[in-house]
Amino acid sequence: MAEHAKVVVIGGGVVGCSCLYHLALSGITDALLIERDELTSGSTWHAAGNLPTFSTSWSVLKLQKYSAALYRELAASADNPINYHLTGSVRLAHGRDRMDEFRHVQSMAKANGLDYEILSPADLKQRYPLIETHDLQGALWDPLDGDIDPSQLTQALGRAARSLGARVRRHTRVTALAQRPGGEWLVSTDKGDVVAEIVVNAAGYRAGEIMAMLGRHLPIAVMSHQYLVTEDVPELVARAGRLPLLRDPDTSYYLRQEREGFILGPYEWKATPMWQDGIPDDFANQLWNDDFERLEPYIEDAIRRVPALGRAGIKRGVNGPIPYSPDGNPYIGPEPGLRNFFHCNTFSFGITQAGGAGKALAEWVVHGRTEWDLWALDRRRYTEYATSAYTVAKAIEVYQNEYASSFPYEERSAGRPLRCSPLYHTLQAKGARFGARGGWERAVYFDLSGQLATREQLSFRRESIWHGVVAEEVRAVRERVGIMDLPGFTKFELQGPGAAAHLDQLICSRLPSVGRVSLAYALTPNGTILSEFTITRLAADHFYIISAAIAATHDMDLLRSGLPADSTITVRDRSAEFGSLILAGPQARAVLSQVTQADLSNAGFPWLSARAIKTVTGTMLAMRVNYVGELGWELHASLDQMPDLYAAIWRAGAQFDIRDFGLYAMDSLRIDKCYRGWKSDLENGYTPLEASLDRFVDARKMAFVGRDAIQAELQRGPAQRFVPLVFDDDGDAEAPYCAQVFQGDENVGLTTSGVWSHTLRKSVALAYVRSSLAQAGTRLHVNVLGQMRAATVAQEPLYDPANLRLRA
Numbered sequence: 001m002a003e004h005a006k007v008v009v010i011g012g013g014v015v016g017c018s019c020l021y022h023l024a025l026s027g028i029t030d031a032l033l034i035e036r037d038e039l040t041s042g043s044t045w046h047a048a049g050n051l052p053t054f055s056t057s058w059s060v061l062k063l064q065k066y067s068a069a070l071y072r073e074l075a076a077s078a079d080n081p082i083n084y085h086l087t088g089s090v091r092l093a094h095g096r097d098r099m100d101e102f103r104h105v106q107s108m109a110k111a112n113g114l115d116y117e118i119l120s121p122a123d124l125k126q127r128y129p130l131i132e133t134h135d136l137q138g139a140l141w142d143p144l145d146g147d148i149d150p151s152q153l154t155q156a157l158g159r160a161a162r163s164l165g166a167r168v169r170r171h172t173r174v175t176a177l178a179q180r181p182g183g184e185w186l187v188s189t190d191k192g193d194v195v196a197e198i199v200v201n202a203a204g205y206r207a208g209e210i211m212a213m214l215g216r217h218l219p220i221a222v223m224s225h226q227y228l229v230t231e232d233v234p235e236l237v238a239r240a241g242r243l244p245l246l247r248d249p250d251t252s253y254y255l256r257q258e259r260e261g262f263i264l265g266p267y268e269w270k271a272t273p274m275w276q277d278g279i280p281d282d283f284a285n286q287l288w289n290d291d292f293e294r295l296e297p298y299i300e301d302a303i304r305r306v307p308a309l310g311r312a313g314i315k316r317g318v319n320g321p322i323p324y325s326p327d328g329n330p331y332i333g334p335e336p337g338l339r340n341f342f343h344c345n346t347f348s349f350g351i352t353q354a355g356g357a358g359k360a361l362a363e364w365v366v367h368g369r370t371e372w373d374l375w376a377l378d379r380r381r382y383t384e385y386a387t388s389a390y391t392v393a394k395a396i397e398v399y400q401n402e403y404a405s406s407f408p409y410e411e412r413s414a415g416r417p418l419r420c421s422p423l424y425h426t427l428q429a430k431g432a433r434f435g436a437r438g439g440w441e442r443a444v445y446f447d448l449s450g451q452l453a454t455r456e457q458l459s460f461r462r463e464s465i466w467h468g469v470v471a472e473e474v475r476a477v478r479e480r481v482g483i484m485d486l487p488g489f490t491k492f493e494l495q496g497p498g499a500a501a502h503l504d505q506l507i508c509s510r511l512p513s514v515g516r517v518s519l520a521y522a523l524t525p526n527g528t529i530l531s532e533f534t535i536t537r538l539a540a541d542h543f544y545i546i547s548a549a550i551a552a553t554h555d556m557d558l559l560r561s562g563l564p565a566d567s568t569i570t571v572r573d574r575s576a577e578f579g580s581l582i583l584a585g586p587q588a589r590a591v592l593s594q595v596t597q598a599d600l601s602n603a604g605f606p607w608l609s610a611r612a613i614k615t616v617t618g619t620m621l622a623m624r625v626n627y628v629g630e631l632g633w634e635l636h637a638s639l640d641q642m643p644d645l646y647a648a649i650w651r652a653g654a655q656f657d658i659r660d661f662g663l664y665a666m667d668s669l670r671i672d673k674c675y676r677g678w679k680s681d682l683e684n685g686y687t688p689l690e691a692s693l694d695r696f697v698d699a700r701k702m703a704f705v706g707r708d709a710i711q712a713e714l715q716r717g718p719a720q721r722f723v724p725l726v727f728d729d730d731g732d733a734e735a736p737y738c739a740q741v742f743q744g745d746e747n748v749g750l751t752t753s754g755v756w757s758h759t760l761r762k763s764v765a766l767a768y769v770r771s772s773l774a775q776a777g778t779r780l781h782v783n784v785l786g787q788m789r790a791a792t793v794a795q796e797p798l799y800d801p802a803n804l805r806l807r808a
């Protein structure tokens with residue numbers, strides 16, 4: 001008879017062992033880890049073991065902070081002999097941009113209870129006496145950074161899991177996976193079968209092989225990464241105590257003390273993908289040959305920075321495999337469309353992330369959701385467009401930029417263009433500059449002169465060359481009429497007897513009536529925001545549902561959850577069939593009326609309604625809604641209609657001086673209206689009441705997911721509220737994502753968006769603040785790149801409060 005386990009974890013690297021430990025800690029002690037070789041024999045055994053808490057990502061910062069605390073606890077226990085050096089670290093800044101980044105991350109870290117310090121070159125020299133500082137602006141100090149022995153850490157996690165009752169099986173290879181009709185998994189191994197309720201794929205760089213057993217593709221690439229270890233360095237032999245870890249992100253390497261020598265690990269420009277035709281079956285506990293030539297410029301640079309490094313020879317090199325996803329973040333969470341199958345794999349920084357990852361994985365398994373919003377790490381952020389070729393192209397780019405700053409409005413180019421609208425070339429010829437969203441190329445702004453792109457320079461400040469161009473696009477939409485091609489919106493059709501009841505229990509507001517459109521929110525059982533839909537009711541049991549381009553598989557999973565097994569209700573993804581054009585501005589009606597005979601009057605086609613209309617190119621769905629706050633329509637038409645439809649509208653708009661506008665203009669326009677963005681302003685850490693979306697919560701509705709939690713929150717009142725903030729002075733930068741908001745010295749909130757409002761000619765932000773401070777007129781401060789800037793809570797929305805322009 002096959003062995004049984006509630007959960008099978010495939011893979012005994014640091015991540016698999018952390019998953020097992022956290023599952024056991026959460027009460028799932030009937031958990032079995034299966035490892036094909038020895039524990040740690042994948043990427044883990046040879047890792048450098050550096051443990052930064054620093055990250056420019058809010059989610060990853062939380063994950064790494066948790067890991068560091070867990071490892072300190074594990075290492076403090078007498079049961080776990082772990083070589084763990086809490087040395088602190090210095091990160092060097094060569095210029096203003098890097099200092100901007102450090103000041104922002106320092107503020108994000110502070111909001112998470114981490115105390116980073118900004119060091120002057122003189123302070124830096126004190127903390128790291130062996131360094132040359134003449135060309136540096138400063139540095140960032142992370143007191144909780146350090147290094148750990150990855151094998152000892154993995155063993156400690158495995159031991160802790162076993163002590164709670166979990167099992168570890170080594171030298172056992174998972175060879176096949178099949179889900180039985182009842183939902184349980186048959187996990188075949190070379191030592192016999194195991195039946196499990198739940199499977200966790202923690203197979204590291206072999207995670208793609210596990211998915212192939214199910215006929216599925218995982219966007220994963222393997223990169224070669226090297227570090228070299230030096231002989232003893234006289235200065236280190238003579239010193240008491242360990243040097244802090246050093247990272248020079250502007251040059252792209254880490255340098256740390258290893259015994260009485262150094263470890264130097266560059267992320268080199270000559271990034272090298274490996275095993276594109278498959279991973280050799282017998283590769284385990286192995287390394288590749290050194291290729292120091294790739295590292296030479298970095299070695300030379302590091303010797304100039306820390307001359308002592310040059311006084312020792314190279315003892316050995318380590319060249320091993322690291323898995324990469326297209327954005328360099330791991331996959332944690334459910335596999336779309338499969339029941340009880342979870343990912344915890346593809347870690348490029350798995351040693352420092354394993355602790356937090358194991359916690360999150362256990363939460364997914366036990367509760368079906370995580371404490372922190374981890375969308376940035378969710379497998380479902382990639383859909384089928386992320387092919388192997390795309391993944392390799394992106395992995396190379398991520399590796400090359402591993403230490404580069406993450407600038408706002410940076411549109412990285414590898415693997416593009418991939419998914420293009422039928423209007424792509426037309427818009428490109430008109431000067432469109434593109435960015436990819438969910439793989440789709442979308443115009444971000446229009447360089448009508450053709451002169452801007454060559455001078456493009458990234459920064460955290462308001463100095464983009466496109467600032468003036470975007471101002472003109474905003475003006476066109478506010479004063480005349482603008483048009484935007486928005487390919488890739490996720491579009492579902494939900495249909496069948498009972499469809500209305502099914503959708504109704506998923507959302508916290510009432511469904512629209514037939515012919516009407518409404519915004520709706522799906523919640524977690526905790527009452528926090530899971531998804532945002534624009535729902536159009538085509539008939540009593542027939543809905544057209546729009547959500548974000550990146551939400552396709554996330555929302556498909558959600559819409560399909562709880563559907564009756566008899567297929568009476570169907571959900572179809574129609575995204576690839578329809579394009580969408582946004583026509584908006586005071587002259588939108590005058591323009592559209594020239595391409596259709598349909599009644600576009602307020603009586604015939606009121607705001608928040610939808611109609612099938614005939615235009616010169618054919619029939620399409622027109623919806624009187626938009627994300628920019630003007631009179632306007634979204635036109636959803638079959639892809640073949642798009643070129644002629646766009647051309648006809650453009651001709652009709654000529655007399656009104658119609659203008660193309662892009663995503664950057666839309667961002668400024670939507671923030672004037674305080675329209676929220678999914679996974680920026682709205683995420684599953686916030687409830688709709690906290691998000692000040694009360695008008696989308698129907699307290700009288702009897703049944704929907706999250707109702708009890710919402711009822712309880714209504715009783716006690718939300719702890720925080722979403723508000724617009726208007727800065728007193730213009731400054732020279734907008735509030736970045738997750739900037740801290742203060743009243744006096746007290747941190748009272750966090751921004752989620754910040755833009756220059758071209759309409760108000762003010763710097764504005766959207767933020768969550770303590771409820772008692774949410775009244776318009778409240779004076780607050782926001783830490784923008786290290787500067788405390790005064791701002792006032794304003795009334796929402798900032799523009800056209802009575803929606804007169806939308807109803808015009």
Ligand SMILES: Cc1cc2nc3c(=O)[nH]c(=O)nc-3n(C[C@H](O)[C@H](O)[C@H](O)COP(=O)(O)OP(=O)(O)OC[C@H]3O[C@@H](n4cnc5c(N)ncnc54)[C@H](O)[C@@H]3O)c2cc1C
Nearest residue numbers: 011013015036042043044048049050174204349350351352
């Ligand atoms: C040179 C180098 C330096 C690095 N330095 C750092 C660092 O300083 N800090 C940091 O955070 N990260 C570092 N990393 C990255 C880090 O090593 C990885 O992110 C981490 O080890 C991934 O752990 P894992 O458990 O996900 O994968 P792995 O350690 O690869 O474990 C996966 C396990 O799954 C097993 N497995 C696979 N297929 C099967 C199967 N079919 N059946 C059963 N078992 C299977 C494998 O045998 C393996 O043991 C470094 C990597 C390299 C190459």
